[in-house]
Amino acid sequence: MSTNYYAILGVPENATSEQVRSRFLELARQLHPDRFQGAAKAKAEADFQAITEAFNVLSNPARRREHDASLARPAAGSSSGGDDELFRVYMHRGVKAYKERNFSASADNFDRASKIAPDNAKAFFHLALACGQERRWLARSLVAIRRACELDAFNAKYAKLAGKLHAQAGNFDQAEHYYLEAQKWGGEDPSVEEALAEVRKNRKGKSRFFGMAL
Numbered sequence: 001m002s003t004n005y006y007a008i009l010g011v012p013e014n015a016t017s018e019q020v021r022s023r024f025l026e027l028a029r030q031l032h033p034d035r036f037q038g039a040a041k042a043k044a045e046a047d048f049q050a051i052t053e054a055f056n057v058l059s060n061p062a063r064r065r066e067h068d069a070s071l072a073r074p075a076a077g078s079s080s081g082g083d084d085e086l087f088r089v090y091m092h093r094g095v096k097a098y099k100e101r102n103f104s105a106s107a108d109n110f111d112r113a114s115k116i117a118p119d120n121a122k123a124f125f126h127l128a129l130a131c132g133q134e135r136r137w138l139a140r141s142l143v144a145i146r147r148a149c150e151l152d153a154f155n156a157k158y159a160k161l162a163g164k165l166h167a168q169a170g171n172f173d174q175a176e177h178y179y180l181e182a183q184k185w186g187g188e189d190p191s192v193e194e195a196l197a198e199v200r201k202n203r204k205g206k207s208r209f210f211g212m213a214l
Contacts, residue, residue: 005054012154024055121151124196156186
């Protein structure tokens with residue numbers, strides 16, 4: 001698998017040159033080896049070398065284009081053709097069952113797909129979407145959407161669903177975090193603004209309730 005320099009710096013693949021530079025400088029201040037001692041210093045040196053390499057590639061237009069092309073190419077031998085076909089079958093079945101509102105079958109198929117391709121964010125997103133339709137599966141949906149967001153940290157749609165599911169679970173801090181991520185990567189969205197306001201209102205009410213209880 002090709003090294004993902006965007007992930008190393010923690011920037012989206014459409015980051016501007018200025019955003020790449022700003023992020024590198026921020027990390028360089030945090031990870032400079034002179035700030036550490038002993039074993040921590042050795043780790044900082046390795047981390048500093050990694051972000052420097054990432055910056056050198058992403059700040060060079062020609063090298064960045066080559067890097068983007070390498071990320072787009074599937075890794076050789078990453079999975080067999082049979083696995084790829086089975087993954088597509090399960091995803092297709094899951095979508096079909098979801099449209100028919102057979103959420104149990106939908107979740108089962110998306111779960112199977114996620115096991116075949118454990119690094120595929122889309123499979124986990126759809127699993128979370130299906131499980132989120134049933135209150136008794138909410139915990140399972142939270143696990144799935146967290147994995148989807150880990151695999152595709154800059155996907156506003158995934159963050160938005162994560163915010164919604166955490167709000168349903170009463171995890172208002174997490175809900176606000178994910179809604180803010182959705183705004184950050186997806187831009188203005190009136191529905192996210194409305195959801196954020198509702199989350200903050202509910203969190204404030206919850207804090208007031210526990211304050212009274214004490």
